[in-house]
Amino acid sequence: MQTGAITGYIDVAQLVLYAFWIFFAGLIYYLHRENKREGYPLESDRSHAITVQGWPSVPKPKTFRLANGQTVQAPNARRDNQPPLHEGAYRGAPLQPVGDPLRAGVGPGAWADRADVADVTYEGVIKIVPLRVAAGFGVAPQDVDPRGLPVLGVDGVEGARVVDLWVDRSEMLFRYLELALPGQGRVLLPMNFAKVHDHHIRVRSLLGHQIAGVPPTRHAEQVTLLEEEKIMAYYGAGTLYATPQRQEPLL
Incomplete structure (x- = not known):
C-alpha cells in the first residue's frame, strides 16, 4: 500500500475530506440556528397560537453582557410594541393604517x-x-x-x-x-x-x-x-x- 493508506480502499486524505464535510455541515447547522436568536418564532397570520420556527428550532436563551454592564437574553418572549393594524377583509389583504396614517407604522x-x-x-x-x-x-x-x-x-x-x-x-x-x-x-x-x-x-x-x-x-x-x-x-x-x-x- 502507498504512504497514507489505511486499507486498500481508505486513506488519510479520504478521512480528512469526510471530517471536513461533517464539520462544515455542523457549522451550517450551528450558524442557521444562531441566526434565529432574534425575530423568532415568527407570528402566524392564521392564529397567534401557532408557533412558526422552522428547522432547526429556536436555540435555548443565551445571556449577553452589554457594554454598559446590563445583560440581555436572546431569544426572549418580548413582543414588539407596535401600533394596531387593520388587516383588511381577508387574510393576506394589504395592511391599512388605523388613525393617523403618518403614525400608524404601515x-x-x-x-x-x-x-x-x-x-x-x-x-x-x-x-x-x-x-x-x-x-x-x-x-x-x-x-x-x-x-x-x-x-x-x-x-x-x-x-x-x-x-x-x-x-x-x-x-x-x-x-x-x-x-x-x-x-x-x-x-x-x-x-x-x-x-x-x-x-x-x-x-x-x-x-x-x-x-x-x-x-x-x-x-x-x-x-x-x-x-x-x-x-x-x-x-x-x-x-x-x-x-x-x-x-x-x-x-
Missing part, C-alpha cells in the same frame, strides 16, 4: 421597536447632540448655515424654522435639523429628508402643517434609538400618506 412609515436609550460613542458619551453642546463642531464656512431658515412643506407652506443642527460625534456629520414650531415645542428633521436651499429648507415628504405632528424627543439635547425610528418613520410615511393623491396609481 408601509414606508414602519419602524422597529429598538431600545429607548440614546446611542453613545466608543468613549461612552451621547453620540448625537445639538451643536450648542458639541464643542469643536460647526458649519463649514463654504456651506449654507440653515439656522434661522424657514422649513417649507411640499405645498410651499412654512411649518417651522431651523434653530440648531444635531451632529453625530462619531461619524462627523449632521444627522438632524432642530425645528421650532410656530406655537411651541421643537421637533427634529432628518437631514436625508431635507433639501437645503440658500433661503429655505424644503421637505417634500410632508405638507407644511404636518411638520407639527413629528414625534418629539423626551430630552431637549438627546434622542433615543426608538425615537429616531419613529421620527424617521413619520417622514417616511409622508411619502405615501401625506396626500390622498400619493396613494393613487401613477398611470
Whole structure:
C-alpha cells in the first residue's frame, strides 16, 4: 500500500475530506440556528397560537453582557410594541393604517421597536447632540448655515424654522435639523429628508402643517434609538400618506 493508506480502499486524505464535510455541515447547522436568536418564532397570520420556527428550532436563551454592564437574553418572549393594524377583509389583504396614517407604522412609515436609550460613542458619551453642546463642531464656512431658515412643506407652506443642527460625534456629520414650531415645542428633521436651499429648507415628504405632528424627543439635547425610528418613520410615511393623491396609481 502507498504512504497514507489505511486499507486498500481508505486513506488519510479520504478521512480528512469526510471530517471536513461533517464539520462544515455542523457549522451550517450551528450558524442557521444562531441566526434565529432574534425575530423568532415568527407570528402566524392564521392564529397567534401557532408557533412558526422552522428547522432547526429556536436555540435555548443565551445571556449577553452589554457594554454598559446590563445583560440581555436572546431569544426572549418580548413582543414588539407596535401600533394596531387593520388587516383588511381577508387574510393576506394589504395592511391599512388605523388613525393617523403618518403614525400608524404601515408601509414606508414602519419602524422597529429598538431600545429607548440614546446611542453613545466608543468613549461612552451621547453620540448625537445639538451643536450648542458639541464643542469643536460647526458649519463649514463654504456651506449654507440653515439656522434661522424657514422649513417649507411640499405645498410651499412654512411649518417651522431651523434653530440648531444635531451632529453625530462619531461619524462627523449632521444627522438632524432642530425645528421650532410656530406655537411651541421643537421637533427634529432628518437631514436625508431635507433639501437645503440658500433661503429655505424644503421637505417634500410632508405638507407644511404636518411638520407639527413629528414625534418629539423626551430630552431637549438627546434622542433615543426608538425615537429616531419613529421620527424617521413619520417622514417616511409622508411619502405615501401625506396626500390622498400619493396613494393613487401613477398611470
